[in-house]
Every structure is written in structure tokens, then in C-alpha cells.
Amino acid sequence: MLSEFSLIDRYFARRARTNTRRAALGIGDDCALIAPAAGEMLAVSTDMLVEGRHFLPDVDPRALGHKALAVNLSDLAAMGAAPLGFTLAFALPKPREDWLEAFSGGLFELADRYGCELIGGDTTAGPLNLCITVFGSVREAHALRRDAARPGDDVWVSGTPGDARAGLAVLRGEWPHVQIDRADATHFRRALEYPEPRVALGLALAGIARAALDVSDGLAGDLLHILERSRVNAEIDVDALPLSVALARLPRALQLQCALAGGDDYELCFTAAQAQRGAVEAAAQQAGVRVTRIGTITSAQMTASPASAEAAVAAHDGAHARPKAQAWPAIAWRDASGAPLNLTLQGFDHFHAD
Amino acid sequence: MLSEFSLIDRYFARRARTNTRRAALGIGDDCALIAPAAGEMLAVSTDMLVEGRHFLPDVDPRALGHKALAVNLSDLAAMGAAPLGFTLAFALPKPREDWLEAFSGGLFELADRYGCELIGGDTTAGPLNLCITVFGSVREAHALRRDAARPGDDVWVSGTPGDARAGLAVLRGEWPHVQIDRADATHFRRALEYPEPRVALGLALAGIARAALDVSDGLAGDLLHILERSRVNAEIDVDALPLSVALARLPRALQLQCALAGGDDYELCFTAAQAQRGAVEAAAQQAGVRVTRIGTITSAQMTASPASAEAAVAAHDGAHARPKAQAWPAIAWRDASGAPLNLTLQGFDHFHAD
Numbered sequence: 289m290l291s292e293f294s295l296i297d298r299y300f301a302r303r304a305r306t307n308t309r310r311a312a313l314g315i316g317d318d319c320a321l322i323a324p325a326a327g328e329m330l331a332v333s334t335d336m337l338v339e340g341r342h343f344l345p346d347v348d349p350r351a352l353g354h355k356a357l358a359v360n361l362s363d364l365a366a367m368g369a370a371p372l373g374f375t376l377a378f379a380l381p382k383p384r385e386d387w388l389e390a391f392s393g394g395l396f397e398l399a400d401r402y403g404c405e406l407i408g409g410d411t412t413a414g415p416l417n418l419c420i421t422v423f424g425s426v427r428e429a430h431a432l433r434r435d436a437a438r439p440g441d442d443v444w445v446s447g448t449p450g451d452a453r454a455g456l457a458v459l460r461g462e463w464p465h466v467q468i469d470r471a472d473a474t475h476f477r478r479a480l481e482y483p484e485p486r487v488a489l490g491l492a493l494a495g496i497a498r499a500a501l502d503v504s505d506g507l508a509g510d511l512l513h514i515l516e517r518s519r520v521n522a523e524i525d526v527d528a529l530p531l532s533v534a535l536a537r538l539p540r541a542l543q544l545q546c547a548l549a550g551g552d553d554y555e556l557c558f559t560a561a562q563a564q565r566g567a568v569e570a571a572a573q574q575a576g577v578r579v580t581r582i583g584t585i586t587s588a589q590m591t592a593s594p595a596s597a598e599a600a601v602a603a604h605d606g607a608h609a610r611p612k613a614q615a616w617p618a619i620a621w622r623d624a625s626g627a628p629l630n631l632t633l634q635g636f637d638h639f640h641a642d
Numbered sequence: 643m644l645s646e647f648s649l650i651d652r653y654f655a656r657r658a659r660t661n662t663r664r665a666a667l668g669i670g671d672d673c674a675l676i677a678p679a680a681g682e683m684l685a686v687s688t689d690m691l692v693e694g695r696h697f698l699p700d701v702d703p704r705a706l707g708h709k710a711l712a713v714n715l716s717d718l719a720a721m722g723a724a725p726l727g728f729t730l731a732f733a734l735p736k737p738r739e740d741w742l743e744a745f746s747g748g749l750f751e752l753a754d755r756y757g758c759e760l761i762g763g764d765t766t767a768g769p770l771n772l773c774i775t776v777f778g779s780v781r782e783a784h785a786l787r788r789d790a791a792r793p794g795d796d797v798w799v800s801g802t803p804g805d806a807r808a809g810l811a812v813l814r815g816e817w818p819h820v821q822i823d824r825a826d827a828t829h830f831r832r833a834l835e836y837p838e839p840r841v842a843l844g845l846a847l848a849g850i851a852r853a854a855l856d857v858s859d860g861l862a863g864d865l866l867h868i869l870e871r872s873r874v875n876a877e878i879d880v881d882a883l884p885l886s887v888a889l890a891r892l893p894r895a896l897q898l899q900c901a902l903a904g905g906d907d908y909e910l911c912f913t914a915a916q917a918q919r920g921a922v923e924a925a926a927q928q929a930g931v932r933v934t935r936i937g938t939i940t941s942a943q944m945t946a947s948p949a950s951a952e953a954a955v956a957a958h959d960g961a962h963a964r965p966k967a968q969a970w971p972a973i974a975w976r977d978a979s980g981a982p983l984n985l986t987l988q989g990f991d992h993f994h995a996d
Contacts, residue, residue: 317721317787317855317871318720318854319685319687319720319721319723321683321684321782328677329675329677330676331674332675332729332761332762333762334729334762335731338767342766363672363673367672367675375686375688376688377689379771410688412690413695414692414769415768415769417733417768421686423686424673426675431675433671500672501671501672
């Protein structure tokens with residue numbers, strides 16, 4: 289049996305030490321010491337991953353190491369921040385060397401790729417649980433905040449959202465009557481297990497885009513967070529949603545459920561002034577990521593307190609209704625012709641059954 | 643059933659928002675944005691608390707809220723850093739309002755007392771697990787690092803270590819043949835459940851003390867971390883250990899086991915030059931905390947690689963042995979007359995049985 293100290297040393301501290309650049313003091317003291325560059329703020333985000341909720345008990349540990357850090361780097365990306373370092377706290381039922389070797393391998397492969405150092409941590413015995421806190425730096429004026437969207441802004445999304453949700457359905461065998469060929473199933477599963485944080489895109493968009501977030505709980509539910517904090521509404525053209533070739537082969541209802549209400553994509557959803565269309569396209573090209581315009585931010589009448597985010601997805605009842613007090617925050621769904629669509633979507637909530 | 647969003651809002655975000663001073667952006671975005679003052683470094687520490695390991699299943703949730711933050715503030719104290727803020731990630735089997743009310747009450751009572759803001763978090767369903775990452779600020783030259791002890795330094799400890807371990811023994815009924823009166827049992831239990839982080843002492847010692855850490859796993863084992871990183875040894879006068887009145891009423895063997903190998907005290911163990919004795923006493927008086935000199939840092943022959951920290955506690959075999967290659971890191975235990983003592987102590991390791 290490995291002791292806590294030899295475990296940390298063998299799989300984590302040694303790799304961290306060979307690698308220290310931005311931290312004045314890393315693993316092995318009471319605290320790590322770090323500082324953002326002059327004129328920059330420190331961006332901080334924390335995420336906890338729990339077995340059975342965020343990953344399945346038989347998950348490939350290499351994929352888990354990748355994803356645990358990826359979801360945190362994705363939060364930095366959504367802020368337009370450059371990764372600096374992270375802390376890792378985890379509970380393990382029983383330290384197994386092959387498991388730790390694969391887990392730390394997946395973790396550091398991604399960390400090294402983005403120059404993000406391990407600067408501290410904590411390990412303990414207990415049901416499998418991973419808690420990562422990540423640090424980045426960003427100029428305060430360039431931070432992509434959720435409260436910065438304005439009426440008239442375009443709404444954009446990166447990549448092809450929905451594939452991760454389809455991957456979960458494949459793993460769970462949720463769609464026994466839907467034919468999915470092996471290559472598509474592999475594509476979906478990889479989207480679920482190895483999401484790529486859009487760090488380069490976030491950095492390229494800092495100073496160009498206004499509001500941004502990463503899509504962890506589903507595009508529809510997450511967009512509402514921007515609308516709520518920015519005190520605006522949105523119209524979204526459902527036919528403009530960028531779908532992967534694999535997702536486009538599924539029945540239309542599943543496509544929309546996955547692309548709009550599926551979690552775990554970690555694509556960026558952001559708004560930018562129409563005058564910035566060229567700059568957004570150039571930023572995306574520089575980052576090597578596809579971006580797609582899917583709608584417009586609209587003004588909201590601020591007469592009432594906001595409905596709950598969950599209720600608001602279904603609250604807008606579309607076209608031919610007579611003008612009335614408009615719900616806020618609300619998304620008006622349209623098709624390519626501009627005709628309203630009635631969609632009932634359920635956002636992802638960690639205390640509800642999926 | 644509370645949803646994740648209403649839970650965060652009701653018990654955490656509202657209290658955090660009314661309180662925001664140091665964070666440019668707090669709860670509700672992808673990241674929090676914070677910055678240390680000019681000329682200061684950010685001190686960062688993370689701790690995970692797991693049911694059955696760090697607290698018992700029937701723990702008072704108010705005590706748990708206090709302790710979860712206290713152990714993190716203690717890491718800042720051991721660095722000489724001033725608290726700025728913290729993130730809280732937790733998994734709960736089932737959100738119960740009375741539990742959350744008491745837990746958040748204990749948490750914010752302590753947070754408010756030290757001006758430490760909640761700046762971000764994450765909640766999920768799962769076996770009870772708390773992960774706090776805390777942020778403080780410190781001048782880099784004043785940070786109380788573990789690698790700064792020098793031969794000739796005094797070794798100091800704050801408070802009366804050992805009471806928390808006795809509290810655990812009382813809760814577990816470990817000592818059925820030892821008579822402990824009710825007031826002493828209450829004192830021990832309070833030491834276990836409501837440890838007071840030595841933040842004021844750590845701040846007062848910054849620039850005066852050399853090396854420091856907080857005693858979370860037992861004085862003997864934790865002191866070895868200073869010895870290892872500073873490449874020194876130590877002589878400790880066991881009769882100088884400051885004991886509470888309650889602990890001093892226990893059999894001597896239990897006193898020593900609790901005071902030297904008992905975890906969860908969160909007192910500071912630190913070294914300072916002999917010329918600083920007056921300054922250390924003045925700092926302690928200013929902070930309102932008792933400090934006691936318990937020994938001296940000695941030089942170590944650096945001929946071999948260090949023995950494991952666990953082995954080294956027992957490796958020094960005391961007096962009348964002939965001179966030989968000295969173990970390092972090692973603690974030589976003495977009594978008040980300077981005579982060597984043979985002590986066998988087991989340090990605390992989260993992957994071993996206690």
C-alpha cells in the first residue's frame with residue numbers, strides 16, 4: 289500500500305517540481321505562492337467531479353485525468369484568461385498504482401500542453417472525488433464576463449455542441465432503437481471523455497467578444513445565465529446550430545435535445561457586437577476552432593424580477609400569442625425562416641435526475 | 643427538493659454578495675477575479691474533508707462549517723498570510739435545509755471574523771465531501787516557508803497541542819479505563835470541533851519567525867517536514883511541551899501520544915533565531931496566543947538521502963549509542979534535564995489506519 293506522501297511524490301510532486309515557472313513556491317509548503325503579471329487579475333475557478341454523477345465507475349482513468357482538468361481550463365477559456373496553475377484535491381477509495389499512473393498521465397498531458405502547473409494539493413481516503421481549482425491571468429478590462437451582453441449582439445457558439453450528450457447516451461444504451469454506426473459512436477464517446485478546452489479561442493476573443501461562458505450544462509440553460517446577468521433576452525435560430533456529421537445522422541428530435549440541452553460539451557457560447565464579425569472570424573481562425581452565429585441578443589422589459597432559469601426555457605410560448613409582459617430571461621426559438629418554434633427543454637441540474 | 647441553483651443562492655451566494663470587497667468579480671461567472679495588493683504574492687491552499695476520515699457522520703453541521711474553513715485559514719496562518727477569500731466545492735447526498743442553515747452559519751461566522759470572502763464554488767450530488775481553496779496575501783520576503791529553519795533556531799509551538807486528539811478519543815470511546823470528567827471532555831471535544839486558526843499569530847510572526855507550519859497531522863510528524871525541507875535536525879524537550887490543564891490530568895503516556903502524534907490541533911510550530919525571543923513573545927502577546935519554546939534546530943550531516951519522514955521519528959535511538967552516521971531528518975527527544983528519551987510515535991497518514 290502506498291502512503292499518502294509517497295503517492296503524492298511519485299505521481300504528482302516530481303512532475304510538478306521539474307516544471308515550476310510561474311509559482312514562486314509550489315507543492316510541499318502550507319500554501320503555494322503565485323502572482324499574476326503586472327496589470328493582470330487572477331481568474332479562479334473550482335470544479336468537483338464525483339463518480340456516478342460526472343463520470344461512470346468504469347471510466348478510463350486517463351480520460352478522467354484529462355477531463356478533470358479540461359473542465360477547469362474551460363472556465364478560464366470562458367473568461368478569456370491564460371492558464372497559470374492548478375491545485376488538485378482528491379479522495380480515493382484505495383490508491384492503485386496503475387490507476388494513478390494513467391490518471392496522472394492524462395492530467396499532465398493536458399496541463400503541459402497549456403503550460404498549467406500543479407502548485408498544490410491534498411489527498412485523502414474516501415469515495416472517489418476530484419476537486420480542481422485553476423488559476424489564470426487576464427486584464428480586467430478584457431475579461432469575458434457574463435454580464436456584458438448588449439441588445440443587438442450576435443450570439444455565437446464554438447465547435448459542434450451535442451456530441452458529448454450523444455456519447456453519454458451511447459455509453460448508457462439510452463437509444464436502443466436508434467442505429468448508430470461504430471465510427472459515430474467512437475466520435476461521440478471521445479467528445480464526452482476528451483473535451484478540448486477552448487483556451488486559445490478564449491484568449492483570441494478577449495477584447496473582441498463581450499459576454500462568454502462555457503457550455504457545461506447545455507446551451508439553452510447556460511445561455512440563460514448570460515441573459516439573466518446581462519438583463520437581456522435572445523432569439524436563437526435553431527436551424528443555424530452547428531452539428532457534427534455524426535449528430536446530423538440522428539433523428540431531428542435527438543439532435544436538438546443533444547445540441548441544446550446536452551451537458552459536457554465545453555464549447556464557448558459568446559456574444560459580440562455585429563461590427564466585430566470579421567474580428568471574431570479571424571480570432572477563431574487563429575485559434576483553429578470553428579465558430580457559428582446562431583442568433584441575436586434582444587432587449588428585455590425589466591418590469592419584473594427574473595423567472596427562475598429553469599422555468600424560463602419553457603416560458604416563452606412563441607409566435608401568434610398576443611403581446612404581453614415578456615418573460616425574462618427568455619430565449620425565443622426560431623427556424624431558418626424566422627418562424628417561432630415551441631421547444632420544451634430541460635436544463636441540466638446536478639440535484640435533479642438527468 | 644432544492645435545486646442546485648436555489649441552494650447556492652439561498653445559503654451561500656446572497657451572503658457572499660453583500661460582502662464583496664476584495665474580489666473584482668465573485669460568484670456567478672465562470673471564474674472569480676482577484677488580485678493581491680501591489681508588492682504581495684497570493685498564497686493558495688486547498689483541503690478536502692471527507693466523512694468518516696476528517697469528521698464523523700453525526701458531526702454537528704455548524705462545527706463542520708467552522709472546521710472546513712478553519713483548517714484552510716490555518717494554512718494561511720502558517721504562511722504568515724492575510725486571508726482574502728475562498729472557494730467552496732461540495733458534494734452532498736441530499737440537500738437538507740436545516741443542515742445547510744447550520745453548516746453555512748458556522749462557515750460564515752468564521753469567514754466574517756477574518757474578513758475572508760466566498761468568491762466561487764461548485765455543488766454536486768454525491769457522498770458528503772467538502773473542498774475549500776483559500777486565498778491570502780503575503781509579501782514574498784515575509785512568507786513563513788518550511789525551508790527556512792537554521793541550526794541554532796529555537797523551536798516554538800502555539801497553544802496546547804494534543805487536546806483535539808483527546809477529543810477524538812472521547813468521541814470514539816477509545817480509553818474506557820481512563821477517568822475523564824465532563825468539563826475536560828467538553829474542552830477536548832471543543833478543541834477537535836472548533837479549532838481556532840492562528841491567523842493573527844501568523845501575521846504577527848511574518849518577518850520575525852523563520853520556518854513555520856500548522857500542526858494538522860501531529861507535532862512530531864509535522865516538524866519533520868520543516869527538518870526535511872530545511873535540511874536540519876532538531877532536539878525537543880518533551881517536558882517543555884505546553885499541555886492544557888485537562889490534558890495534564892491524563893496518564894503521561896497518553897499526554898505524549900496526544901501532544902506529539904495527535905492530529906487536528908492547527909497550532910503553529912515555528913522556528914526563530916534566538917535573538918528574536920523578545921520579538922516572538924511580543925508578537926504572541928499582540929495576537930493573544932500563548933507560545934512556548936520546546937527545543938532547538940541542530941545541523942544535520944547531509945551525507946545520505948533523507949530517510950522517509952515516517953521512519954525518521956523512530957530512527958534516532960538516543961543517548962549512550964556510539965557516534966554514527968546521523969539520520970536525517972530526525973528529532974532527538976530530551977527530558978528537562980537534557981537526558982535522551984526513547985519515544986516511538988506513529989505519524990498520521992491519511993492512507994493508513996489511524
